[in-house]
Each structure stands twice: as C-alpha cells, then as structure tokens.
Amino acid sequence: MRLNISLPSILGTALLASLTACGGEVDPFALIQNQDYAGAIAAIEPMLETVEQGSDQHKELLLGYTEALCVESPGKARDTFIAAIDSDSGKDFLQPNDVTYVVNRMAKENHLLEAIDVMNKGNETWPKNDKIETVLAELIAASQSSGDDAALEKLKSMGYLGGD
Numbered sequence: 001m002r003l004n005i006s007l008p009s010i011l012g013t014a015l016l017a018s019l020t021a022c023g024g025e026v027d028p029f030a031l032i033q034n035q036d037y038a039g040a041i042a043a044i045e046p047m048l049e050t051v052e053q054g055s056d057q058h059k060e061l062l063l064g065y066t067e068a069l070c071v072e073s074p075g076k077a078r079d080t081f082i083a084a085i086d087s088d089s090g091k092d093f094l095q096p097n098d099v100t101y102v103v104n105r106m107a108k109e110n111h112l113l114e115a116i117d118v119m120n121k122g123n124e125t126w127p128k129n130d131k132i133e134t135v136l137a138e139l140i141a142a143s144q145s146s147g148d149d150a151a152l153e154k155l156k157s158m159g160y161l162g163g164d
Contacts, residue, residue, distance in 0.1 A: 029064055037068040044068070054089035063098060067105055074111035077102070082121045096122060096131040103135050107142050112151035115139055120158055136160065 028043035044065040051058045062084055069077030081102050084090050099122030106115035119139055122132045140160060143151035155161045 028061075028068075032064055032068055035071075037071040040064065040068040041072060053087070054093045056093075059093050059098070063101065066102055070102070070105045070109050070111065070114075074106060074109065074114040077106065077111075078114040078117050081118055085121055085125055091125060096126045096129045099126075100131050100135040103139060107139060110146070112139070112143055112146065112148050113154055116143075116151060116154050116158070 026039075026043045028040040028047070031037075031040035031043060044061050047061050048058070048065060051061055062081075066077050066081045069080060085094055085099075099118060103115045103119045103122070106112070106118065116139060119132070119136055122129075123136065126132055140155060143155060152161065
C-alpha cells in the first residue's frame with residue numbers, strides 16, 4: 001500500500017505542531033528547501049492571514065506558499081496565485097518575474113495545464129512583456145516536447161498555437 005503523504009511531510013507537520021505549541025518560530029522557507037511542502041503550507045497559511053496585504057513580507061509568503069502548493073496541490077496553487085494577481089493590490093506588488101517563477105515551478109513539476117493558466121493571466125495582466133513572452137515560448141516548447149495533448153489543446157484554444 002502506498003501512502004499519500006511522504007514521511008518528511010509527516011515529520012515536518014509534527015515538528016510544526018510541536019514547535020508552535022512551545023511558542024517556537026518555524027521557518028517555512030527552510031521546510032520548502034527540505035522539500036517538506038505540506039509542512040511549509042501549514043506554516044504559511046496562518047502567516048498569510050496576519051501579514052499586511054501587499055507588503056514585501058506578503059509577497060514573499062505568497063510566493064513560498066504557491067511554490068509549496070505547486071507540489072502538493074497545483075490547482076490550488078494556480079487559483080491562489082491568479083486570485084493574488086486579481087486582488088486590488090495584485091498588479092502593484094506582483095511583477096511579471098513572479099509569474100515566470102510560478103510558471104517555471106509548475107512546469108518543473110509537470111503541471112502544464114496549471115502553468116498555462118498562470119501564464120495566460122500574466123499575459124493578460126502585463127501584455128507584451130518580454131519576460132511573459134519568453135516564458136510563453138518556453139511553455140509552448142515544454143508542452144510540445146512532452147507530447148501533452150491536453151496542454152497543447154489548451155494553448156491552441158487560447159490562441160497561442162496556430163491551427164493545424
């Protein structure tokens with residue numbers, strides 16, 4: 001039988017619970033670095049509720065949270081990041097390089113459909129941006145080389161690929 005949660009995630013979550021109970025601080029970015037994505041998500045979620053929206057700390061936490069979600073829950077990562085772009089301060093505190101970071105992280109995990117959605121939102125928000133156009137070209141190439149028919153169809157339906 002295969003477990004759905006990895007041992008590092010179980011240990012990280014247990015460590016997070018025990019440190020939090022003792023009043024200790026947990027570094028969610030250390031958890032991400034150690035590939036304990038579930039632990040990082042659990043650490044970041046309460047922080048996101050208390051941090052000043054649109055601040056540098058909010059951006060850092062949002063990107064870390066999205067990175068961890070890219071592994072654990074790519075659909076939620078996509079939805080969270082797109083909602084942040086759509087927020088009142090989203091276009092002011094997020095930048096095209098943040099979009100490329102998230103798209104690249106999703107593509108690295110082979111979540112091409114979610115990566116396409118984030119890239120598309122970035123392209124709508126910052127049209128004609130060189131960084132977005134570069135990541136679009138890389139995403140098209142990754143979709144073509146992977147042979148992911150769903151990703152290719154999505155790119156085509158969004159107008160990023162020509163007809164057959």
